[in-house]
Amino acid sequence: MTAVFSVRGLTKQFAGKRVVDGLDFDVRAGEIVALVGENGAGKSTTKNMLCGLLEPSAGQVLVDGVAVQRIQPQAHGVAAVHQELSLFPSLSVTENLCIQALPGHAARIDWAAAERTACEQLEFLGIEIDPFAIVESLGAGQQQIVEIAKALLSADRLLILDEPTTSLTAPEREKLFEIMQRLKARGVAMIFISHFMDEIYRVSDSFVCLRDGHQVGTGSLAGVARGELEHLMVGRSIDETHRELAAPTDDEAIRLDSLDSDDFAQVSLRVARGEILGIAGLMGAGRTELAEAIFGLRPCRGTVSVGGEPVVPLNVATMMSRGVCYLPEDRRTHGLFLNRPVRENLSAAGILRFVRRWLPGFGFRGERVEALRIVERLAISVPHVESRVADLSGGNQQKVLLGRWLATEPRACLLDEPTKGVDIGAKFDIHTRIVELARAGTAVIVVSSDLPELLGIAHRIAVMRKGRIVGEFARADFDSVNIISLATGAAP
Amino acid sequence: MSRNPLARRIGRQKWLAVAAATVALGTLLSFISPVFLTFSNLESILIQASVTAIMAVGMTFIILTAGIDISVGAILFFTSALFAKLMLETGSFALAFAASMLCATVLGAINGLLVVRFRLSPLITTLATYSIYRGMAIHLTEAQNIPVSRDVGFLGNGELAGIPVPILLMTVVFLAGLYALSRTRLGVYARAIGSSTRSARESSLPVDRVTVAVYAIGGFVTGIAALVLLARVGGLQSGIGIGIEFTVIAAVVLGGTRLTGGSGTLVGSVLGAVFLVLIDNGLNLLNASPYLYDIVRGGVLLAAVIVDRLSAHRQSGQLLRQKAGRLRMQDSVSGRDDTSALTGN
Numbered sequence: 001m002t003a004v005f006s007v008r009g010l011t012k013q014f015a016g017k018r019v020v021d022g023l024d025f026d027v028r029a030g031e032i033v034a035l036v037g038e039n040g041a042g043k044s045t046t047k048n049m050l051c052g053l054l055e056p057s058a059g060q061v062l063v064d065g066v067a068v069q070r071i072q073p074q075a076h077g078v079a080a081v082h083q084e085l086s087l088f089p090s091l092s093v094t095e096n097l098c099i100q101a102l103p104g105h106a107a108r109i110d111w112a113a114a115e116r117t118a119c120e121q122l123e124f125l126g127i128e129i130d131p132f133a134i135v136e137s138l139g140a141g142q143q144q145i146v147e148i149a150k151a152l153l154s155a156d157r158l159l160i161l162d163e164p165t166t167s168l169t170a171p172e173r174e175k176l177f178e179i180m181q182r183l184k185a186r187g188v189a190m191i192f193i194s195h196f197m198d199e200i201y202r203v204s205d206s207f208v209c210l211r212d213g214h215q216v217g218t219g220s221l222a223g224v225a226r227g228e229l230e231h232l233m234v235g236r237s238i239d240e241t242h243r244e245l246a247a248p249t250d251d252e253a254i255r256l257d258s259l260d261s262d263d264f265a266q267v268s269l270r271v272a273r274g275e276i277l278g279i280a281g282l283m284g285a286g287r288t289e290l291a292e293a294i295f296g297l298r299p300c301r302g303t304v305s306v307g308g309e310p311v312v313p314l315n316v317a318t319m320m321s322r323g324v325c326y327l328p329e330d331r332r333t334h335g336l337f338l339n340r341p342v343r344e345n346l347s348a349a350g351i352l353r354f355v356r357r358w359l360p361g362f363g364f365r366g367e368r369v370e371a372l373r374i375v376e377r378l379a380i381s382v383p384h385v386e387s388r389v390a391d392l393s394g395g396n397q398q399k400v401l402l403g404r405w406l407a408t409e410p411r412a413c414l415l416d417e418p419t420k421g422v423d424i425g426a427k428f429d430i431h432t433r434i435v436e437l438a439r440a441g442t443a444v445i446v447v448s449s450d451l452p453e454l455l456g457i458a459h460r461i462a463v464m465r466k467g468r469i470v471g472e473f474a475r476a477d478f479d480s481v482n483i484i485s486l487a488t489g490a491a492p
Numbered sequence: 493m494s495r496n497p498l499a500r501r502i503g504r505q506k507w508l509a510v511a512a513a514t515v516a517l518g519t520l521l522s523f524i525s526p527v528f529l530t531f532s533n534l535e536s537i538l539i540q541a542s543v544t545a546i547m548a549v550g551m552t553f554i555i556l557t558a559g560i561d562i563s564v565g566a567i568l569f570f571t572s573a574l575f576a577k578l579m580l581e582t583g584s585f586a587l588a589f590a591a592s593m594l595c596a597t598v599l600g601a602i603n604g605l606l607v608v609r610f611r612l613s614p615l616i617t618t619l620a621t622y623s624i625y626r627g628m629a630i631h632l633t634e635a636q637n638i639p640v641s642r643d644v645g646f647l648g649n650g651e652l653a654g655i656p657v658p659i660l661l662m663t664v665v666f667l668a669g670l671y672a673l674s675r676t677r678l679g680v681y682a683r684a685i686g687s688s689t690r691s692a693r694e695s696s697l698p699v700d701r702v703t704v705a706v707y708a709i710g711g712f713v714t715g716i717a718a719l720v721l722l723a724r725v726g727g728l729q730s731g732i733g734i735g736i737e738f739t740v741i742a743a744v745v746l747g748g749t750r751l752t753g754g755s756g757t758l759v760g761s762v763l764g765a766v767f768l769v770l771i772d773n774g775l776n777l778l779n780a781s782p783y784l785y786d787i788v789r790g791g792v793l794l795a796a797v798i799v800d801r802l803s804a805h806r807q808s809g810q811l812l813r814q815k816a817g818r819l820r821m822q823d824s825v826s827g828r829d830d831t832s833a834l835t836g837n
Contacts, residue, residue, distance in 0.1 A: 084690075085691075086688075086690070086691040086694040086695060087688070087691055088683075088684045088687035088688050088691055088692070088754070089687055089688060089754070090683065090686075090687040090750070090753075090754035090755040091680075091683060091684060091687055091754070095680060095683075095684070099680065099681075099684055099695060100695050100696070100697075102677055102680065106676065106677045106678075107675075107676050107677075108675055108676070109675050109676065109677065109680065111675075
């Protein structure tokens, strides 16, 4: 098969900096190409050039062998599904699908024709969605499919999917893959961007790997082992399986005595200084609720003791004064001040340390120096400490949040999904930081859905199911099959 | 729910609440007073509601785009003033009519242009133009009361084929609005913009033009309402239109239109206007003190939004529980999927 889209020497500069430099690859009809790379490797810029949002600084894209300066999405048949959906939540599926080309006259829309188009499109994708349903009443997976259907209505030669699976449940993801296969059979070329290696291997035929804006590899996926591809992406070996953990002490740092609430029951746990306790379980098992309750964010019965003394009253202020910190799962809305600079985000938890004694209210003394120190220590890649946190990648945002609390030298640390949506390089860095934190004597509780993560860094794993702790494993007895069957309630 | 596509498209349920409330209040009033269920009383209720209802049709378009127009009362006042003044000086109904309708539309469009051109918040923009338009009108009339001639009174008190003109105008505006909202691009785009402005821009919809258009429509229908009101009052008074923006916005909100845009119906807005008149009517029948009216109106609006918020809470709670249920089902039915999600990566 000949290439439908050929990328030749594609380059993009921003302010003299080459963000994408000299890409060369082909996309054939019915081929799924995985575009992989860490955050900041240039995937988004490449995507935006391919769907016509950006004009390349140099190089070109050949469409059917004809060189094109800038892609015209509709004329060249390119459609992109971005991470943020461009749907109208309060409109119906039909209205959403047809809004860009409503049939009939402007003053007399032919709704019957619109409904036919919508039904045909949904049928083509092989899905049953009520064309009259209001989009906001659909689940995330169905909304994603409506978005794809909408994109394909305007263009159907190359479909770019940017991390389409992040908000989907397992069955929804299967449905999406099924649709991708169906499109593939119809000869639609696809570019698939994802952080999940198993997904990449499952659906893609070939890959293009970017690192720091350069193309470091391309070809068929069949001949490339997973470790090799990860190595290509990060540029260094990543080995999570053989991490050295320091032995925990015997000092008790934090103890939970029969915590009880609507979301969990009879939770008793003890974490020593220097120990990392992982909490595993399925979505909805009550893990996040437990973490929030321990930090005093949600009401519960029972006692939480820090350093041997019960915390009364159990609220955020007392927990913080006892040296406990909490990193929420949803860092963008619950953790960070997105529109504020990195400096302020780093100093927020311990801002009182920087207040000028004689001139309170006139800026903060030493705040900037401290921020620079943390940025360097955690290897946070930011243009400047005054950059807005919203402009950073997920991994760097998480590092900022981690840095904020590390600066307070916590006695105990609660981490909820610390590496969610973070690429593998940054994930490795965050794991290293957590292990170091424990080595320095902090008690760490990590809630995670990513079992390999817990297997890699935890001394002990507690498994939660439906609000109860159903088992505990010491590091020597870690066994993923046992942990999973406990978490799902399947027979051991 | 019906399979009929048209019924499903219109049937966005929320207006049913205000419809039920209107019927309930009507039933209550018919027990309290034997006069209530007479033809003439019902007709007079509709006539009283007509000015608010006509304006509420335009306001619904504006609020559907997630905008708001506080200045409608001032547009109403300015249009009435211009009309009365022109009638007084030229005596030509046609000229005065054309000029004031044009003027009302332009004043509305100016609001839209300001919002679009400078990306201003509609609330503060129209609060400012409210003051400006009202000031312009007072300047124009030198704060005088101007009577209008008897033949203009036709618009307020006349009948056509046995139907009072205000009711007729209200029906025409309502039907035209209904058509525009469901069968024209303008209507669909207006709802789309309110639903998600970002998506509307990404889908390259004419966001700016539609926004200006809805404010112009708001101005235009306010012009119609102005003439009806002027004819009913019999002349220009300085108090015309004060506080009417409250009644209009209240009618739209009571009718179930979302203030954040994207969702709402014209039926609801018109019923909201009728409901508010019913409250006045009821207080009147009860011989309540006139000072009580505003308190009751405000209280009803507050109660309506609180009830709406509570039911939304309950609904989202229900959705969450359903979702949790689905997840649990997945656990038991296809535990393997979830285990692969756990081990994966």
